[in-house]
Amino acid sequence: MAIVLEARGLNKSFGAVTAAEDINVGVEGDSIVGLIGSNGAGKTTFVNMVTGYLKPSSGSIVFGARDITPLAPRQITRLGICRSFQVPQLFNTLSAYENLLVGVGIVASGGSKWADASRHAGTPGETVDSILERFNLTGYRDKPAGALPEGVRKLLDIAMAMAVKPKILLLDEPTSGVSADEKFELMDMVMEAVRAQQVTVLFVEHDMDIVNRYTHRVLAFYEGRIIADGEPGVVLDDAEVRRYVTGEARAAGRGKHAAH
Amino acid sequence: MKRDLTVSILIGALIVLLLAGPLLPRWAMFLINVSLCYGLVVLGMMLLMRTGLVSFGHGLYYCLGAYAAGTLDVLFGISDIAVMLLAAIAATGAVSTLLALLLRKYRDIFFAMLSLAFSMILYGLLVKTSALGSSDGFNVAAKTLFGVRIAGTEFERYLIFAITVVTAFVAAICIHWYRGSHRGRLAEAIRDNELRVEYMGASVANTVHINYVMSAVLAGLGGALAAISVGHIDPEMAYWTTSGEFVFVAILAGTGNVLAPFLGAFIFETIRSFAYEYSPNTWQMALGISMLIVIMFLPGGLWSLFTRMRKTA
Amino acid sequence: MSQLLAVLIDGLIYSSWLFIIAVGLTLIYGVMKILNIAHGSLYALGAYSAASLAGYWINQGHAPMGSYAVMLVAAILVGLIAGPVIERGLLRFMYGKDEIVLVLVTYAVFLILEDFVKLVWGVDPYFLYQPYSLLGSFDIADLTYPNYNLVLFAAAVLIGVVVAWVLTRTRQGKMLLAVIHDREMSAAMGINVGRVYFITFTVGAILGALGGALTAPMISVQPGIGAETIVLAFAVVVIGGLGSLPGAALAAILVGLVRSAAVHYRPELDLFSIYFVMAIVLIVRPKGLFSIPEARKI
């Protein structure tokens, strides 16, 4: 499969703290990539740089043939890179239906500016209802987003990212704040939706079972660097990963920090 | 469903007002007339508020519209209502388009105060301009409508009233339609979460800009019509207390529906005028208390009364 | 030369006054996020009660020097009564509402108090001019200034220092700052936010009343003084950066000097000098001179 998204020598530092150090990675179309690493390892920073929320100190990000490093989130979204958020970013006073309608409306009125000119089939209203259907949110259709339970908010947050027809979808900890028994259900739903639209997915995840089960490939972050990259099985067995990311990572990790 | 209802109410109101106008006592007709002028400005405020912005300086456009209409006569001897309204639209449209380049970056209290600063600067400029009567302002007399003389005729008042009614109606319909549109819906999305709007590929800045200009033009129309109806304009229209009143009415009315601003303006004008009449010494207190009551018991503004009643029906 | 000196002195005196009327406003905003229009009414109440009480004191033939103490007491009394009444009786039911709604609530209070003042004191002005000239005067740059101006200046500095000291050095102050930075967190840490609000508003009210009391000797205390003052105080607070004490101080100095310069060099511009300053500062620094940046976690 061809590389659709490529990061070239990304660096990012906040003052003394290094959040990204010489990150080089290419992502193939239709692949599903897990980003793992302890807190502060640079996963979210990577997502934020790809989606334009943060500008890298150096290096570039290429989408298709285009350098999107200087672009704003809006422009990047219009090119087809979409994201969900660790803390769901919803329109709290609007109903679930309206939340999605905003997104669908943007696409509908976006015109040729959209990379994917092909409109949603049917009227915006129908489209929204079908999305609600797919994410099993129909029951919450007319409830204000602010009043929904956390798990539902996460789901709606992801659904909204899907509503603007992405080619690449970045999910920031989709299952955080979701109860253990709901996690797989949620991921199944997302993956189904993703497959239906052939979207490339990168998602940040702490739960290794989720990673194992849904990804083709895993990137392990540690202190802003990618310390392992490959098949889930391989990466999760990697010694460094085991030390700094999974399992007994914590204590050792802290030791390393202290050494700095 | 709701949309249809609003539209039919609007059409009903249009017809009733146009028919009832001549039958009403003249003071009542004028009260409604002034309320509609106010309502137009408040409609603009509502548009901004739905975008999450409150301006303490909307008097700027109220006043600008009025002076654009009024100075036509002073400078070029033009006093045709149609031209006056167009002038108001042009002037407020142009100024707001420029100021929005700056203001669209501002939010909350800073947006409010920067708007206030601009309106106070206009106030200052007008007070300095003795050619335009300084703080006394000057009288405005609309003589013709599309070239047809109306000044001094029997139905002059009614014509002006009718023009105001029709303008208000058209404005309300347009805004109502706009609210239902995709871009219109963006307003509330921006109020709730600008970041997400950007991450869904829409430009917050442009939407704010467009809404700001629209609300400015509405305020300008309101000002021009007020100038024509009242027959006198002065810089007071740009003073911060005037703007404060618009905010007051907008909150009183609620942003639930395009009918709310006009209703709110009418209720406000009525309360104020009767307070003037029955308690000339304590009308401010009367206003303050009614305002507190609305804020406490009707957080959604007076309009929420109707929505709640419809829910129960 | 002597003109330039005059510009500076006049500017500083005016700045002191501006700071005094603005400090309570910025404190309340900083802690409670309420832009308190009723501050103008508290200013008026302070001026009225100072004028009537101290006036009574002097008319009773007591030592005129005592009038300063009486003014102070009057201001504190007003603050201690009006502050709690407004905060407990009204504002506390409004917390959590939108900032703009809170502004309107205080606007309503302002309207009510405007008429309240009229009902209590009538529309005829009150005078308390004795304290203004009582302290003698000093000459500089062939100009005479009553020493009372020094009192204003001293009061401004003193208030600024004391408030700053309380905020940064005392436990209560630190609590306050905690609340400013993160209300939920500090509530979780067991700080009684309601109480902090109550105290802050009362202190702010006292400062507002104090502004009025200190101004009373220089003006004719009459209806409408609150409205004129509140806009100035607003401008200063916004220019300085809402809720910032040093900001308010710097803004007061800036506005004071600009107005003074306008009066001396281009009198006709005095009318809008302050709004020019406000517009320009906000254009250059959208959140005022000293703004507290808030990061957003996504």
Add this chain to the structure above:
Amino acid sequence: MNGIYSRPLKAVAAMLAGAALTIVCTSGHAQDKPIRIGLVTFLSGPAAGPFGVPAKIAAEAIVDSLNAGKVPAPYNAKGFAGTPLELTIIDEAGGATKQVTELRNLVERQNVDFVVGYISSGDCLAVAPVAEELKKITVLFDCGTPRVFEDASYKYVFRTRSHATMDAVAGAMYLLESRPATQNFGGINQNYAWGQDSWADFTAVMATLKPDAKITTSQMPKFGAGQYGPEISALLQSNSDVIHSSLWGGDLEAFMLQGTPRGLFARSQLILVAGEPYLHRLPGNIPDGTIVGARGPNGVFAQKSPLNDWLRQIYKERADVYPNYPAYSVALAFLGLKAAYEKARLTNAAPATEEIIKAFEYLSFDSPAGKVMMKLGKGHQAVTGTAYGSTLAVDGQVTIGNIKYYPLERVQPPEGVKSIDWIKSGMKPGKW
């Protein structure tokens, strides 16, 4: 279900209650069809204390006295020709737009028979055309701007006080008579129409009467500024022989309080165009020799007469100070209206508006401030002489000394000549 809208209903109820709570009905109950007069005057804001409320007190005292038939001849008939009067009072605060609305309400909702009112020139300009449209006799009692009748002419609108031109003219004359050596002069006036016009007129008059006198500085503080430190310094440094000021109300008082201890008035001769109402309030803060006017032969300038004694007495009874010029202005309005009404009454038992207007035009009537003649604006604008004097403190009280009276032909432009043109063309006394 009830619960859902019981709150809103409660809110409405509460709202009405809230409004009702503060409502105090001012107009008493109608006797046998009295003549209802709407009085519009400032009851709130900075103009209430010095102008609005004195006018209101005077109006109420006058109406009571008229209804009791206690007014000296020729006004001794009860009310207007025997019919009692009833007042409806409206606050003038809130700006011209609201005043237009309120005038319509007053006339069309409350059906008053006459309107007496308006202190602010802006309001006068705004309401005049409306009064015309409503065909309701409206007597402007205190606003000063000449523009009312110089820029337009009205049938139903009258003004029973002279316009402001004479304030500047007589002021400058008095100044130059008492200080012929005046080399230069500065001014401090509020930055709004009244202040700007007063200063413009005064400088124009000085340019005519004493072309070589230089202008040192023109301070234009904003209305209601309250703090005059920088202005006072600028005036001190200008070393002006004379300082002209049209400040009024709180602004004037604050200016005096702040200027006196800084020796401003020891350095410069002060002339206060509208200083009279404040004298009694500021003992010790008005330097001797300050030139003050009362915008007509009002207040302390009013010469002794039965009518003047009457007004001073009924006003003192209510306010326990003597009436200031706004009180005189309102007296002129009521007595002028009464005179016109009763003159019309001679031809018709219940005179129609038209007849009253006929009677009012070019009417001349006696007042506490002497003779008033409706000679300008096609008989709708009053003219009187005026007076200026200078202050002298007598055991703690400020009194007015060496008063000079100026006959109207010296201080007023004749019909058809605009004030400013008349001033610039050398102020030739017109024929009256």
